[in-house]
Amino acid sequence: MTEQQKPTEQLNFELRKKEAKTVRKVVTYTAIALLSIGLLISAILFFYVKGGLKAYDAKDDSEITVEIPIGSGLTLISKKLEEAGVIKDARIFKYYAKFNNESQFQAGTYNLTKSMTPDELIESLKTGKVYRTPVFTMTIPEGLTIEQIGEVVEKNTTITKDEFVSYVNNPETVDRMMELYPNIVTEEVKNEQIRTPLEGYLFPATYPFYEENPTVEEIVLTMMEGTAMNVTPYLDYLESKGKTVHWLLTFASLLEREATAAADRESIASVFYNRLEADMPLQTDPTVLYALGEHKDRVLYKDLEVQNPYNTYQNKGLPPGPIAAPGRSSIEAVTDPADTNYLYFLADKDGNNHFTDSYEQHLINRDKYITGTKE
Template identity: 30%
Template sequence: MAAVKRGCLAVVAILLVLVLAVAGGAAWSWQHYQQFAATPVATGQPSVTIASGDSLKVVVRKLREAGVHAGHDLEWQLLARELGAAGKLKVGEYALQPAPSPRELLLRMRDGRVIQYRFTVVEGWNIRQLRAALDAATPLLHETAGLDDAALMQRLGFPGQHPEGRFLPETYLYQRGDSDLDLLRRAHAAMDAALAEAWAARAADLPLETPEQALILASIVEKETALPAERPQIAGVFARRLKLGMKLQTDPTVIYGIENYDGNIRKRDLVTDTPYNTYTRTGLTPTPIAMPGRDALRAAVKPAEGSSLYFVAVGDGSGAHVFSDSYAEHTAAVARYLQRLRQAPAEARP
């Protein structure tokens, strides 16, 4: 009996050791798994891209190719199931720097938190500058290469519409796989909305008949000053001139109508008639001359009240202007501007 009892105790002891060993192994495995899930991954590449149809196995393989050597495939599978990400990884490009943990990375992929790139349409750009900037943007897909402006607007769904002034200056986010057409569609829709909002709030006595005319005037105001506070004043000058039937006489419109403009505007340019020469023609130009921002749109439809009909740059480098009610006052302001210009160092002259 004693021998049997000792044998039973030995068996119990062995079983206890096995249970403890299994428990210890499980605890170690769980700790190792948690450490894997929480430790930032080291990588040699800045990002990884999930394509349509990629399984978790394919994604893990891409991570290995990108320099991520953390964890075994089983651990990635267990983590994906724990996070509800299995079979739900979204297409797109995901950042690997700064190094995320596997948990954070799979959560990003589950939620579609892809890398966002920025493209800014700058206030005052014309369509040529906008298209050149789009051509240089990466990793944007370029679908407009080889299209002239008419074909571009056709692709955007606005056949016959002139492209100038039609894209709102703002910063737009995009992701890998988006195209320049995608960005232009969004910028066009944003301008339509901003113009409609401005037009709905227009002043009652505005000398403009359509939102299109407001867009044209806003583009001229945009090119005349970079100072937001001055835009309503400049819009006021142009609004009063339109009411009186005076020519707008604004240099930016003349420049827009010059082919191969070299940076200098000459007297012959002011007297050579073009559809955009507001020294030779009365009224607004046939199209906008640039992309106006929201401030310029608001100024065009709500110009400042006053009596000034002229303005000229101060010439002190501030970008500010002097506003005058009469031509005599304006002539004196121009003389002061020219004097400052002559006294300024050559490199500081506009």
């Protein structure tokens, strides 16, 4: 039977059969092509991402300075790392950090290298320290004044105490710290009654240094960053109380110089709070010593008469500014004091503090625990 002799219905069926076969071929070839393209793109993306999770250049150890401002989010940090040439792709670093739930990064100035892996970069940004071995470390104990910190710096570096103190007290240095840390260092440090503008603003801690001879600027910025890191978490608290960072550091510095044990800070803070509320002078000896500008084993009665804005026997309220560098425990005690009615306390010859809410009991404690009287 010829094609012409086939019924029309059969011809249509065979035609549809051929068209379906053709369509299946087109769909199959298209699917294969799309799959191949998809696999190729996936492979390219895989190797690109894989490369982005490695060090940019494992052989390049040259340092690249990267400044991470306070309050920077992961997006901004990733962008800055890419712009500095430390990583290949900001998006890869960002999503890698997010995938690993890493987001608590520290602000500061970092000397990073292209040879650092994303994990090493993340570790550095989390701890606020460059992930490498320091040349030396320097410990600044709690409760030191700027002058005393200068002595520590002189013992550990080629910088003299006078050079350190001169740099810290330079008005240009103060202005720069105000510019770099506007939420921390404010116009309050320029109060004409303040003896040393940045007193209490250089955080006590053990700091690593990665150069044999760091500059005085690097040392001061490192300590200022320590203050910013430890005070920033309390900014919301201070705002809710209508208080400032200067108030916090001033209050905390009194605790630092008065406390003889870690557990006493909260109780001493309660004494100061209760006295402030009762409109009583704080009457704390360390402020008298600061006003005198000298160290003494004990404060004499005649010392209490010194006319100085820092003397809390002669002036009510907090002194104009910090009298020393407070540590983290003292800062925490200001924000979370003990709940007491104490108004008085004294330390016995063994350094143990004794608290009371009455002046009569305070006198009894004085006679009981302290040998001799002030002259």
